[in-house]
Amino acid sequence: MMRWGAFFATTVIVALIIIFQWPKIKQNSKKDKLAFFMLLLIGWVLSMFDLPNMAGPTTWIEALFKPFGKFMEQ
């Protein structure tokens, strides 16, 4: 399920970042610009998901170290 509020807020923030940062990044190398837009794109795409209830890096890490987690929760 999408959380529309989060998605719209992120869209606005991404737009603001582009508006304010573009004049500074314009003269940077192509690679810098690509990294800037790729990271923004990743952030924007992620905002379309219901992140709190989605498995992610921390869930994988918790699963990876499950025996340790059990030891700590004894």
Add this chain to the structure above:
Amino acid sequence: MEKGKISSLQMAIMIYPTIVATAILGVPAITAKYAKNDLWLSPVLASFIGFVTVYIVHQLHKLFPNQTVIQFSEQIMGKVGGKMLGFLFLFFYIPNIGQLIRSYGEFIVDSFLIKTPISLVMGSMVLLCAFVVNGGIEVLGRVAELFFPILIIGLIILITLLSPDFEFKNIFPMFEGGIMPSIKGAIVPSAWFTEFFLLIFLLPFLADQEKGMKYGMMSVFAVMMTLVVVNLSVYFVLGETTSSKVYPVMNAVRYISLADFFDNLESVTMALWILGAFVKISVFYYVAALGTAQWLNLSDYRPVIWPLGILFVEFSFWSFPSAMETSRYDIIAFPIYGFLMQTVIPLFLLVIAVVRKRLGKKSKLS
């Protein structure tokens, strides 16, 4: 990439709040859960990891004086291996910052700004930190220098005001269950001590590099002493109930009441704590931005600062449906994950680098 320089004293002043800020928030309760009344010993045991980590960092720094771990792991492991390792570090730090910001937000929303949406609390902090990181390492050093004395003096005053409520008998009998409880209690704080690995990102920018190790070690010692004093003060006041609190320091501070004038110092405590958290998040933010830019071979880290800010806020929600899940991560995964990424892997890197250097010398001689 980074043209600024800081002094080794500034480095120590930056790293101290980076470790202490969150370590005095929930960690005393977690330590008390395992170590009970011997909780004062746990930070001492845990600091061993800190000293070892600083030593490893210093040795790596001596081999590669002008590079961060993202850069020199390519020289140690080769191009592909180095990039993979660099990815592992970023994959460690970026979600870690998310979790850190979430802990910050949960604390503020839970204790004070009850009706404010947590995303606003976290977002405004990220915004502020992004401005600091944008200023570069010199600005970061000065921000830390500005807030460090306030933090220390505030902490000393709070503990002094709290001292009339101390029940020294709370910590007796010592070592009733042997030393094992304190050792288990040391596991979670030791994760905070592994964060001294962040120094590897700061050492290349020191103006006085030869003092880096000395100040790093001093910083570990200062953190250890602070945690011992805080743990003791909290336990003197709260006793056995310490382990049941979420933010035991805040509960302890409520006991302060001097001449009906110094009352309700929770807000002062929170203000002090925010200063620490601000430095902490900024240092982590800087490391993540610098690391990402170096990993992608960019010419500057400034283009990635703002996009990373969005990612941090997203990671602060990702797989954390509740505050409980967020703090549980600190117990069941972070200690081992942090130890692996920030102490064990650097040790491996060091061993490989030293062995390769020796072999290289031998082949040159023959």
